[in-house]
Amino acid sequence: EAQVTQNPRYLITVTGKKLTVTCSQNMNHEYMSWYRQDPGLGLRQIYYSMNVEVTDKGDVPEGYKVSRKEKRNFPLILESPSPNQTSLYFCASSLLPSGTDTQYFGPGTRLTVL
Amino acid sequence: QKEVEQDPGPLSVPEGAIVSLNCTYSNSAFQYFMWYRQYSRKGPELLMYTYSSGNKEDGRFTAQVDKSSKYISLFIRDSQPSDSATYLCAMSAADSWGKLQFGAGTQVVVTP
Numbered sequence: 001e002a003q004v005t006q007n008p009r010y011l012i013t014v015t016g017k018k019l020t021v022t023c024s025q026n027m028n029h030e031y032m033s034w035y036r037q038d039p040g041l042g043l044r045q046i047y048y049s050m051n052v053e054v055t056d057k058g059d060v061p062e063g064y065k066v067s068r069k070e071k072r073n074f075p076l077i078l079e080s081p082s083p084n085q086t087s088l089y090f091c092a093s094s095l096l097p098s099g100t101d102t103q104y105f106g107p108g109t110r111l112t113v114l
Numbered sequence: 115q116k117e118v119e120q121d122p123g124p125l126s127v128p129e130g131a132i133v134s135l136n137c138t139y140s141n142s143a144f145q146y147f148m149w150y151r152q153y154s155r156k157g158p159e160l161l162m163y164t165y166s167s168g169n170k171e172d173g174r175f176t177a178q179v180d181k182s183s184k185y186i187s188l189f190i191r192d193s194q195p196s197d198s199a200t201y202l203c204a205m206s207a208a209d210s211w212g213k214l215q216f217g218a219g220t221q222v223v224v225t226p
Contacts, residue, residue, distance in 0.1 A: 004157075031212060040122065042202055042218035043158070050212055058213060090157050105157025 002027045004106035006091050012112045013081060021076045021109050023091030031094045032074040033058070033103070034066065036087040043090065049074055081113045117141050120203055120217030129226050133190040137203035137217045140184065144205040144215075147179050149188045152200045152219065161201075162188070193224045 004025045013019055025032065033048035035058075045058025049068040063085055065077040074093075078085060088110050094103040120137045127133055135149075145166055150158035162177045164170045164186075170177045176189040186205075190197055203217040 033212070033214070035216075040218055042118075042120070043204075043214075043216040045214050045216075048212045048214075056212065059215070092157070102160045105159065108155075108157055 002104065004091055004093055004104050006089075006106040006109050008109060009107060010110050012114065014114050015082055016080050019078050019081060019111075021078075021089060021091075021111070023074045023076065023106060024072050025074075025093040025104070026072065027093065027095070027104065028071065029093035029095050029104075030071065031096060031103075032068065033092045034064070034074070034076050035090045035092065036060065036085075037090060037108075038087050046076070046089075081111075083113045085111065086113050087111060116218075118203065118205060118215045118217045121220055122218050124221040124223055126223045126225060127193055129193060129195060129224055131193050131224075133188075133193045133197065133222055133224070135188040135190075135201050135203075135220050135222070137186050137205075138184055139186075139205060139215075141205075141207065141215070142181075142184065143207035143209070145208040146206045146211060147177070147186050148204040148214075149175075149177055150202045150204060150216075152202060154199075158202060190222075193222075195224050195226050198222060198224050 034046040035043040044060045047066040049055045091106040092103045118139045148163040149161045152158040167181045174191045178187040200219040202219040
């Protein structure tokens with residue numbers, strides 16, 4: 001089954017404790033992206049990757065890091081989480097950059113930073 | 115000011131009515147326009163995309179783009195309770211097509 005998986009699905013942590021949210025897709029997609037979703041703000045893009053070792057900033061990259069060492073995985077790293085990073089996070093992938101191809105979203109990771 | 119503006123709703127319509135959704139934007143470089151549907155506690159799913167101006171129809175859904183007015187619309191005909199969801203518009207520019215800007219989303223409720 002074609003899918004994008006994220007782990008963990010729910011996470012409660014404390015300020016400053018480094019964490020990683022994993023994202024994996026099994027469709028051999030080149031394009032992957034991370035978003036955060038907050039009430040009233042819609043989806044905001046954090047980082048995206050056009051291919052292995054190619055990443056670029058979205059609208060809200062501050063406080064986040066990503067890496068794309070292999071095509072299927074695109075982890076999101078919060079080196080020192082803060083309460084303003086409490087949000088619902090989505091990973092997505094598509095064969096081509098979105099706009100010309102269907103983007104598949106993962107189930108979401110709900111993060112709470114205390 | 116946000117680059118993409120979308121009324122958050124909620125928009126409540128009776129079953130069978132036409133749902134009309136729209137977004138305005140300020141960046142004239144946007145060329146790709148998309149509509150996503152998001153059910154509660156789920157990730158968004160792509161409904162339709164349009165390149166540049168014009169109309170596109172897919173079953174009960176019609177997407178329109180008016181670049182001169184920087185305005186896009188989505189119409190849902192013969193609405194069903196299963197259409198109750200949040201609808202998000204999204205757009206990107208041709209020279210940075212990996213970078214997407216989303217609207218805040220409009221919550222739609224279709225009542226039986």
